[in-house]
Amino acid sequence: MKEYSYIINGVEKTSLETVEVFNPANKELIGKYFVSTIEDVEEAIENSKIVQKSWSKLAQEDRDNYLMKIADVLINNKTYLAELITKEQGKPLNGPGSNFEMDACIGWTQVPASLNLEDEVIFEDDTRKDILQRKPIGVVAAITPWNWPLMIAIWQIIPSIKMGNTVVVKPSEYTTIASLEMYRLINEVLPAGVINVVTGDGKIGAHITAHSSISKIMFTGSIATGKRIIEASKHNMARLTLECGGNDAGIVLPKTDFNSIAEGLFWGSFLNMGQTCAALKRLYVHEDDLDICVEALSNLTKNFKMGDGMNEDVLLGPIQNQMQFDKVNALIEATAKNPKAKIIVPNPEVSNDGFYIPITFVTGVDNGDAIVDEEQFGTVLPIITYKTLEEAIEKANSLEIGLGASVWGNDQKLMEEVADQLEAGTVWMNQHGAIHPFVPFGGVKQSGYGVEFGIEGLKAVTVPKIMSYKK
Numbered sequence: 001m002k003e004y005s006y007i008i009n010g011v012e013k014t015s016l017e018t019v020e021v022f023n024p025a026n027k028e029l030i031g032k033y034f035v036s037t038i039e040d041v042e043e044a045i046e047n048s049k050i051v052q053k054s055w056s057k058l059a060q061e062d063r064d065n066y067l068m069k070i071a072d073v074l075i076n077n078k079t080y081l082a083e084l085i086t087k088e089q090g091k092p093l094n095g096p097g098s099n100f101e102m103d104a105c106i107g108w109t110q111v112p113a114s115l116n117l118e119d120e121v122i123f124e125d126d127t128r129k130d131i132l133q134r135k136p137i138g139v140v141a142a143i144t145p146w147n148w149p150l151m152i153a154i155w156q157i158i159p160s161i162k163m164g165n166t167v168v169v170k171p172s173e174y175t176t177i178a179s180l181e182m183y184r185l186i187n188e189v190l191p192a193g194v195i196n197v198v199t200g201d202g203k204i205g206a207h208i209t210a211h212s213s214i215s216k217i218m219f220t221g222s223i224a225t226g227k228r229i230i231e232a233s234k235h236n237m238a239r240l241t242l243e244c245g246g247n248d249a250g251i252v253l254p255k256t257d258f259n260s261i262a263e264g265l266f267w268g269s270f271l272n273m274g275q276t277c278a279a280l281k282r283l284y285v286h287e288d289d290l291d292i293c294v295e296a297l298s299n300l301t302k303n304f305k306m307g308d309g310m311n312e313d314v315l316l317g318p319i320q321n322q323m324q325f326d327k328v329n330a331l332i333e334a335t336a337k338n339p340k341a342k343i344i345v346p347n348p349e350v351s352n353d354g355f356y357i358p359i360t361f362v363t364g365v366d367n368g369d370a371i372v373d374e375e376q377f378g379t380v381l382p383i384i385t386y387k388t389l390e391e392a393i394e395k396a397n398s399l400e401i402g403l404g405a406s407v408w409g410n411d412q413k414l415m416e417e418v419a420d421q422l423e424a425g426t427v428w429m430n431q432h433g434a435i436h437p438f439v440p441f442g443g444v445k446q447s448g449y450g451v452e453f454g455i456e457g458l459k460a461v462t463v464p465k466i467m468s469y470k471k
Contacts, residue, residue, distance in 0.1 A: 004033040004180045006199045008040060009047045010192030012184065015040070021177050024090040024318040025308040025354040033176045036198035041168075041207050044196035048139045048166040049213050051193030056136045056164035060116075063162055067113035069189040070158070071106055077185055078102045081150065083310070084178040089149060090317040090355070092309030096271050097317070104151045105182075108453075109158050111437035117163070117458045122466075129469045134462035136164030137239060138215035141208045143229070145220045146174035146320055147275040147377075150182050155452050156218040156241075157195060160461045165216065166194050170208060173201045174321050210235045216461060219243070220277065223401070223446050241450035241460050243443060245277045246403035247375040249396035250432055251418060253389070253409030254286040258296040261408050261430060266300050268406065268432030269381045270359060273317060275324070278404040278441075280381070280432045282372055284392040287385040294361055294383065298346035301359045306350055318355040319378055325355040328378030332360060335371045340364040367395045375401075389418060397423045403443035406432040425451075 005012035017035040022028060036044075055063075074081070082098035091097040123130040142156040149171060160167050171179035176199055183197045198204060202225070209217050210232040216239045219229050226244035233240060250268065252261070268280040285293045306316040319325040335341045341364040350356035360380040365371055372382045386392040396405060405424035407415045412429075419427040425443040428434055435441050435453070442451035450460050 001029065002031045004031060004177050005184075006034060006036050006040070006180060007183055007187055007195075007197045008044045009051075009196065010187050013040065019173065019176070021088060023087050023354070024320050025087075025310075027354060030087050031177050033180060033199055035200050036204060038204075038207055041198050041204060041211075044168050044198050045139060045208070045211055045213050047193045048168050048196050051191070052136070052138055052164070052166040055161070055166055055191065055194055058164070063164065064113045066190060067109055067158060067162055070186050071109040071113070073185050073189055074102065074106045074109060074182075078106070081178060081182055081185075084181055085150060086309040086317075088178050089146065089175050090309060090320050091272050092314045092317050094309075094312060095315035096267060097309060097315070101148060101151045105154045108151070108154045108437045112158050112162050112458065115455060115458060117455060117462070127471055129471065131467040131469075133465045133467060134163070134459060135465045137461060137463050138165060139213055140165045140167045140216040140218060140461060141211075141214045141238070142167050142169040143205050143209070143217070143219045143221065144169060144171050144179065146172035147272055147277070149175035149179050152220050153179060153182070156220075159452070159457050160216070160218070161190075161194055163458055163461050165461055166196070168196050168198065168208060168214070170198050170200065170205050173199070206232060209233065209238070212236050214238050217241070218461075221245070226448060239460075239463070241442075241452060242448035243277060243403070243452070244446060244448040245375055245377075245401070246279070246443070246447055247281045247373075247399055247401050248278060248404040248406070248424070248432065249282045249284060249422070250280045250406040250408060251389070251392045251396055251422075252283070252285045252289065252293065253407070253411060253414060253418070254289065256289070256409045258289070258292050262296040262300050264431055265408065266297060270316065270379060271433060273319060274376060274378045274380070275320060276433060278426070278433045278435065280406060281376055282396070283381060283383045284386050284395060285383060287387060290363060290383065290385050294344060294363065297361060297381075298344060301346040304347075304359075306347070306356060306358065308351075308354070316359070316379075319357055320355070322355065324377060325357065328357055328376055328380060331371050331374065331376055332357075332362075332380055335362055335365060335369065338365065338369065341369075367398055373399060393418060393421050397421075400446045401443070402445040403447040404428065404433065406430075
């Protein structure tokens with residue numbers, strides 16, 4: 001049984017404590033990883049602080065060349081890492097699964113390497129000239145989640161090191177093995193200490209985020225943990241980029257052709273088995289269109305096989321862990337007690353060997369019901385009816401979260417009018433969750449603050465400095 005090490009200053013390290021990792025598709029043991037100590041965290045942060053001074057002095061072109069070397073490593077090890085993702089996280093290899101995640105890792109490495117964040121003359125007259133520069137922040141803490149363990153890590157790490165920072169990263173305790181292998185491979189082409197990796201649960205993460213030498217925290221995860229990070233940052237006044245999840249609403253305009261949008265709705269909702277922050281988790285349809293909506297989505301569901309993602313014909317996998325499996329099941333069971341609710345399971349046959357929950361649609365529910373108000377993060381979608389678009393918009397905006405939202409229909413002008421009124425960081429039209437490495441992405445309200453991707457994402461891992469000249 002292979003044991004996986006964490007990495008400090010380019011050296012693989014072990015400890016007295018290990019954690020066993022099981023495949024969520026069949027609950028088979030796939031490996032163990034060593035758990036870092038608090039002393040390891042201190043060493044990693046101190047090393048990152050020392051290395052950052054020399055790393056930041058490299059020319060931007062040299063750091064970009066390192067990013068391209070990382071991209072080559074990801075390309076050359078795509079199959080190996082994708083299979084590890086599938087075995088540990090559960091998403092299938094094919095479709096919008098682990099190979100898709102690895103392609104995203106490659107793209108989100110190559111694009112930042114191609115971007116230039118130039119100095120900007122922000123004021124000039126006969127007496128003075130003021131130039132805005134962007135400088136490295138220092139040591140960045142990257143706290144990464146279990147749903148897209150490698151892709152989201154790349155989102156946090158690559159812009160950070162491009163701009164001259166070093167990174168201490170803690171992968172989720174649920175998806176540590178694939179992460180450690182990616183960092184091991186990346187460390188083969190990077191100077192030692194540019195990326196240091198520690199492992200463990202929330203106690204390790206809490207120690208990192210409150211540490212006096214951390215200058216920036218990047219986090220993707222729950223609102224509750226995000227609030228704890230905000231509290232922790234009072235100790236170091238670290239800059240924050242927080243992506244704290246969604247419960248994204250989608251509104252389908254009346255009399256829309258559901259056959260033309262059904263596949264977009266399906267994958268917008270069930271990408272990664274619904275375990276995606278910017279997945280569609282509340283669907284609002286006109287009361288006259290409910291039956292045809294359910295029929296279109298149900299017919300589509302029957303085409304997709306759920307099972308072990310290592311099988312080529314499987315496009316839907318298990319829920320990643322026992323905690324999330326229990327949460328989703330509890331929401332479904334609570335909803336079943338509602339006499340108005342109807343639970344529809346178009347393809348109920350799933351294996352009992354793993355954490356499988358078949359694709360489930362729920363009707364007869366509304367805002368105020370737990371299945372609607374709480375982010376399910378799984379393979380269940382509530383479909384809520386409305387009488388007027390004003391009602392749908394009000395319901396979509398009623399929750400204190402706003403990562404993404406979407407509008408679906410045949411009338412472009414009306415879609416734009418509805419989209420303009422939705423409270424979300426991104427509003428998609430006739431698509432959902434369609435992120436892009438050049439396009440800034442972030443939430444409003446309790447979905448967090450700060451953005452990632454593109455030029456704005458690079459700015460987020462720097463601090464502004466004004467150079468002011470007297471003429």
